[in-house]
Each structure stands twice: as C-alpha cells, then as structure tokens.
Amino acid sequence: MARLKCVIAYDGTRFSGYQVQPNQRTVQEELEAALKRMHKGKAIRVTASGRTDAGVHAVGQTIHFDSPLAIPEENWCRALNTLLPDDILIKQAQGVADDFHARFDVSQKEYRYRILNRKEADLFRRFYTYHVPDILDIQAMREATTHIIGTHDFSAFCAAGTQVVDKVRTVYDVRIEQQGDELVIAMVGSGFLYQMVRIAVGNLLAVGQGKAPPAAIAAILETKDRRKAFATAPPQGLYLWEVGYDTDNSHAVNAN
Amino acid sequence: MARLKCVIAYDGTRFSGYQVQPNQRTVQEELEAALKRMHKGKAIRVTASGRTDAGVHAVGQTIHFDSPLAIPEENWCRALNTLLPDDILIKQAQGVADDFHARFDVSQKEYRYRILNRKEADLFRRFYTYHVPDILDIQAMREATTHIIGTHDFSAFCAAGTQVVDKVRTVYDVRIEQQGDELVIAMVGSGFLYQMVRIAVGNLLAVGQGKAPPAAIAAILETKDRRKAFATAPPQGLYLWEVGYDTDNSHAVNAN
Missing domain, CATH: 3.30.70.580 (Pseudouridine synthase I, catalytic domain, N-terminal subdomain)
Structure with a gap:
C-alpha cells in the first residue's frame, strides 16, 4: 500500500x-x-x-x-x-x-472570496462571485481586517450547529485586493471555524457599506455571540485556495 | 397591441x-x-x-x-x-x-470570442472560454484579419446544412485584444453565415499556431469550399455581443 x-x-x-x-x-x-x-x-x-x-x-x-x-x-x-x-x-x-x-497535518489554509463590485450583475459569473453593487469603503475594510488578524476566540464568527468546543483560531493575514471589477479578500489562518470566512467577509462588507465602523469588528468578536455579527456572505464567492502542511512535502501544495 | x-x-x-x-x-x-x-x-x-x-x-x-x-x-x-x-x-x-x-431590421451584429490563452485550464471558465494552451503569434493573426474584413463570398466559412443561397457578407471589423490571460476576438459585420464566426476564429487560431501563414486565409476564402478551411472553434467561447439597427431606436441597443 x-x-x-x-x-x-x-x-x-x-x-x-x-x-x-x-x-x-x-x-x-x-x-x-x-x-x-x-x-x-x-x-x-x-x-x-x-x-x-x-x-x-x-x-x-x-x-x-x-x-x-x-x-x-x-x-x-x-x-x-x-x-x-x-x-x-x-x-x-x-x-x-x-x-x-x-x-x-494541516499547518495553514488560505481562502479567497471574490466579490463582483460594480453596478451591473454578471450572468456569467453568478456561480463564481458575490455581486455587491454598493460603492465600498475599502480603506475602512482594510482597517477592520486588523481586528481579525491575530489569535482570537472567533465564536461570533462561527455558524450555529458546529460541535467544535475550542473556538480560538489564529488568522495570520487578511488581504483585500482589487482585481478589475472584482474585490478579492484573501484570508490565511491556522484553521477556520464553520462558515468563519463567509461570516468574516459579511462583516467586512458591512464595514465597507458604512453599516459599522472598523472598530465594531473588535467589539463584535468580544461578544463571542454569533447573533451580534452581520450576515454570512453567500457560498458562491468562496474558494478554498491552498492548504499548507508542515512537512517535507509542503513545497508540493502550491496550487496553480 | x-x-x-x-x-x-x-x-x-x-x-x-x-x-x-x-x-x-x-x-x-x-x-x-x-x-x-x-x-x-x-x-x-x-x-x-x-x-x-x-x-x-x-x-x-x-x-x-x-x-x-x-x-x-x-x-x-x-x-x-x-x-x-x-x-x-x-x-x-x-x-x-x-x-x-x-x-x-438588423444593420450589424457584433460577436466576441473568448480564448483562455495560458498553459493551465481553468475549471471556472470551462463553459465561458475556449482553452488554447499554445503560444500564439498574435501579430500574424492580426494580419490574417485583413483578409476577412471586407465584402467576400464566405462559403468556405459556412457550416454545411444551411439553406442560405447568397453567401456574400460584409465584415466591417475584426479586432484581437489581450485581456489578462484571455485573447478576445471581436467581429462586426452586416450579418454572419451559420457558424461563420466560429470557423473564422478556428482559422485565425490556425494562423496563430503557425499552421498556415496569414495569406492562407485569403486563399481559403477564394476556394469557397468549407473543406479547405480549418476546424470550427467550440461554442462556449462565443458571445452574441450586440445587435445594431438602422432605426431611431438604435441608441437603445448598447448592451452593458
């Protein structure tokens, strides 16, 4: 074998x-x-x-x-x-x-989330992006990411129904990049709770839409209460981008 | 009514x-x-x-x-x-x-054809582009378009089975543009025969791949014989982009 x-x-x-x-x-x-x-x-x-x-x-x-x-x-x-x-x-x-x-053996995972950020929807990307027609305050969103990066109890960013007890995770990096008419949010962490990336994206978008200031993200995480956070972003924008391993094989997992 | x-x-x-x-x-x-x-x-x-x-x-x-x-x-x-x-x-x-x-009442039509021109296929664009991994001679392809532009008998670029008798059409413009990792071929004409755009794209690609020189396109069209032309490009790369009308309403058909 x-x-x-x-x-x-x-x-x-x-x-x-x-x-x-x-x-x-x-x-x-x-x-x-x-x-x-x-x-x-x-x-x-x-x-x-x-x-x-x-x-x-x-x-x-x-x-x-x-x-x-x-x-x-x-x-x-x-x-x-x-x-x-x-x-x-x-x-x-x-x-x-x-x-x-x-x-x-997973040492880290990277997820990316694609947001189509323009007025018109795109029929040909409806399964591959989340369409957000609003003008987004990207600077505020980037500031909000600083409250996500680091080791936190992410209970407020975890969907109900999970059996995981320990909800402390470490997020190494969150990057927000404009790529043409899309906004791509990349998150790298030691591991993620159930729907954590989609909830994080939903909360970053709420900041970008002016529904909350960047510092609200820190306050929401402190409540450890999912009901205090904004809505979960839909699944079709999310990509499991890369899985990293702390082994001699780790060079081989570079996708693309 | x-x-x-x-x-x-x-x-x-x-x-x-x-x-x-x-x-x-x-x-x-x-x-x-x-x-x-x-x-x-x-x-x-x-x-x-x-x-x-x-x-x-x-x-x-x-x-x-x-x-x-x-x-x-x-x-x-x-x-x-x-x-x-x-x-x-x-x-x-x-x-x-x-x-x-x-x-x-159609006065002109524009079609666009999206070619994913990179080594790796893209799962997420498999229904929306034609994957051509070869390095293409775009300059030769652009030279070949000069033999398509104009009024010609396009019999050699018409799929079998059509009942159309008059196969003379006027192509106003053919543009080839690089957009990121895609090559987009736009064709504007008075009208197009059955599968004419896809056959034209197949022939332009043959030139880009070095299978024929640009002037071969003129020679192929002169034969008026479909069997002398290269293969038809597949459907998923093709978009009916815009239809123009010679009426007072023509301002309204600008898609997007």
Missing part, C-alpha cells in the same frame, strides 16, 4: 458540498467512485483537509488515500482525471509517508 | 440553443413561457435577431414581441426577470413602432 496526496480543484456549483451525504452529489463521492473504478470495484476511502459547503469552490483542496496499485506518480493525475467529471480536477499527485494525514 | 423590443443576455451553457426544439430546453421556449404566464395563458410569439447554437452565449441578443398589456416600459424588465430562470436576463425593454422587426 502506498499513500498518495493530491491537490485538487473543483467547481462547487453542482455539488451539495464536499462530504458524502445520502442522495446528494458530493465531491467526495465522485472521487471515491473514480478510485473504485480504478481499483476494479475495491472501495478506497478519501480523506480531505476539511469539508466545503454546497456552492463553495476549491482551487487547492488537498486529499490523501491509500492504494495498492503500482502506478508511477506522474500518471495518477491523468488516470483519475479521465474517470472524474469535468467539475473536478486532480492538479497534482505525489507519494507521501504512510503517516501523512490531509486533515490532521 | 404594443410592440416591445428587448435586449437580453443569456448563459448558453444549459440551453440547446436559442430556437425552440421539441424536448429541448431553449432560450426562446423560456422567454415564451414567461410571457405566457404574464399574459394569463395567452401565447406570445418572440422573434429574435437570429439563432445561437447550444453553448453559445449572448450579452446583447435582441428580440421583439407584441403585447396587449398596458405596462409602463420601465416595468417590463423587472416583470419578465421575475418569471425567467437565472440564466436569462432582460437588460432593456422599450416600446417600438409596429413595423420594427428584430431580424429583418
């Missing part, structure tokens, strides 16, 4: 999220179905760095699985991509140590 | 083209279904500037229809958009003279 690590991209539009659910089309189910075909009917279990919700995309999701097949590393991508639907792409595959774990 | 002219956009991905076909999802069928609901079950026939094929998009398709409803001009867009699926958008609606005709 050899353990393989793959960097994968997917278009979340037609998936009910990453994780297998009965009677739903999921990324995990498609990956495991392709692996099962490659392995002549033998079930292969895939482990990802974490889940993504319905409609959320990935540019650099990372998975691992074990296989008895003696396939040269460079042929795994092509073999799997041939069997996968056109909304999942294996970008990189490599053999790793048997104790590598796609979820437990 | 009042005649209305509308500028519409659609994402061609999930349509079997513009024109109604039995047991297929088409743009025309969706438009007529929405109008039928607005008119309490009365059938309203829609006429477009022309058809588009499956997978081809529109940013500025133009249609007309007649309605007995006394709805203020500015409310038509909202009323129809509420009833239409999310891959069709009414951008503009206005009352026009009873003899305005969306097809017969």
